[in-house]
Amino acid sequence: MEISERAKNISPSLTLAITAKAKAMKAQGLDVVSFGAGEPDFNTPDYIIEAAKYALDKGMTKYTPVPGTVELRRAIADKLERDIGVKYAPEQIVVSTGGKQTLRNACEAIINPGDEVLLPAPYWLTYPELIRMSGGKVVVMETTDKSHLKITPEQLENAITPKTKALIFTNPSNPTGMVYTPEEIAALAKVVEAHGIYVISDEIYEKLVYGVPFSSMASFGNMKDLTIICSGMSKTYSMTGWRVGYSAAPLNVAKAMSSIQSHTTSNTNSIAQYASYVALTDDRGEEFLKNMVKVFDARRRLIVSLVRSAPLLSCVEPMGAFYVMVNVSGTFGKKCDGEVINNSSDFCAKLLEKSLVAAVDGAAFGAPEYVRLSYACSEDDIKKGLERVAAFTASLE
Numbered sequence: 001m002e003i004s005e006r007a008k009n010i011s012p013s014l015t016l017a018i019t020a021k022a023k024a025m026k027a028q029g030l031d032v033v034s035f036g037a038g039e040p041d042f043n044t045p046d047y048i049i050e051a052a053k054y055a056l057d058k059g060m061t062k063y064t065p066v067p068g069t070v071e072l073r074r075a076i077a078d079k080l081e082r083d084i085g086v087k088y089a090p091e092q093i094v095v096s097t098g099g100k101q102t103l104r105n106a107c108e109a110i111i112n113p114g115d116e117v118l119l120p121a122p123y124w125l126t127y128p129e130l131i132r133m134s135g136g137k138v139v140v141m142e143t144t145d146k147s148h149l150k151i152t153p154e155q156l157e158n159a160i161t162p163k164t165k166a167l168i169f170t171n172p173s174n175p176t177g178m179v180y181t182p183e184e185i186a187a188l189a190k191v192v193e194a195h196g197i198y199v200i201s202d203e204i205y206e207k208l209v210y211g212v213p214f215s216s217m218a219s220f221g222n223m224k225d226l227t228i229i230c231s232g233m234s235k236t237y238s239m240t241g242w243r244v245g246y247s248a249a250p251l252n253v254a255k256a257m258s259s260i261q262s263h264t265t266s267n268t269n270s271i272a273q274y275a276s277y278v279a280l281t282d283d284r285g286e287e288f289l290k291n292m293v294k295v296f297d298a299r300r301r302l303i304v305s306l307v308r309s310a311p312l313l314s315c316v317e318p319m320g321a322f323y324v325m326v327n328v329s330g331t332f333g334k335k336c337d338g339e340v341i342n343n344s345s346d347f348c349a350k351l352l353e354k355s356l357v358a359a360v361d362g363a364a365f366g367a368p369e370y371v372r373l374s375y376a377c378s379e380d381d382i383k384k385g386l387e388r389v390a391a392f393t394a395s396l397e
């Protein structure tokens with residue numbers, strides 16, 4: 001018997017695959033430096049772990065309301081008002097099993113078969129699959145180093161058709177690390193409002209910005225009525241394994257997302273929900289974040305300077321998240337051991353094979369001139385890995 005057409009068209013997550021491959025090589029004893037990580041290399045803060053233990057001891061082990069406990073949804077609404085100045089009722093918040101489920105719920109709630117969904121490239125590789133799973137059509141909007149890997153209002157205006165349902169907007173961006181300025185977002189919001197399309201605003205890296213402000217799409221004009229904020233605990237509190245994401249959306253969309261979730265996973269893990277409530281309401285969160293941002297910023301500066309001093313490579317300076325998008329097109333046409341490097345896939349394969357450095361192929365993000373390096377690793381690994389990368393590009397003929 002055959003699997004469904006829908007399932008046949010879904011590709012597995014390449015970023016997870018690269019990390020798994022690098023881990024397997026390390027397990028064989030090879031000294032691989034991996035720049036594939038998609039999660040902070042920090043432990044979840046102790047006060048959050050203690051909260052989870054408390055939840056267990058107090059018997060918080062039963063079903064909760066599908067969209068999350070009222071106390072957690074209230075804490076999220078308070079946080080949003082504090083951080084971005086937008087008021088939400090707890091009924092507009094849906095807590096899900098990770099940011100991924102949040103995004104999946106959002107797509108299912110608004111996309112009809114044949115709807116076009118705009119996706120700036122380089123994009124996080126899960127989005128096209130989510131759009132397609134919901135029956136939508138992916139419309140890619142290309143960006144370049146010259147445009148700082150950001151879309152412009154003119155580009156957005158030109159991409160919108162009567163079939164456009166939504167824009168997926170990731171700020172700060174995975175994979176590029178770019179952060180849109182408030183002025184840039186205001187200009188995009190104007191176009192969105194004029195056409196009345198939705199914005200799925202992925203803000204999961206909101207707290208990881210380095211000397212620049214974060215602004216939410218929902219804060220501009222009447223954008224609250226058109227924006228579905230998708231975020232979560234994974235990156236901010238280094239809670240990737242806990243699987244807690246959340247959305248803030250117009251009431252009808254929030255209700256639809258909750259209904260969809262009620263027939264798929266029901267509520268998010270009750271213990272993780274309580275721990276998330278404490279994470280968001282205890283002052284120790286700020287302290288933890290301040291330190292994490294400082295450490296990431298130092299690594300960011302280091303990796304950018306090392307990439308820029310490596311032969312044939314360049315990058316636009318990332319100001320958020322923990323990734324740098326390296327333009328490797330300068331190596332195309334060069335030979336490694338007699339074999340020509342034609343694209344980012346060739347580059348990554350040769351780099352891993354020859355220099356034991358794992359990078360993520362930009363082709364996965366709709367950007368075949370780039371590779372993504374994550375700096376969620378130690379400064380020692382950054383130095384060792386980039387030394388190897390520079391030696392590799394210098395050896396190309």
Ligand SMILES: Cc1ncc(COP(=O)(O)O)c(C=O)c1O
Binds near residue numbers: 100101174232244
């Ligand atoms: C841009 C972006 N959105 C959403 C997610 C999903 O996060 P979670 O692990 O909470 O599902 C990720 C995780 O890598 C991400 O990079």
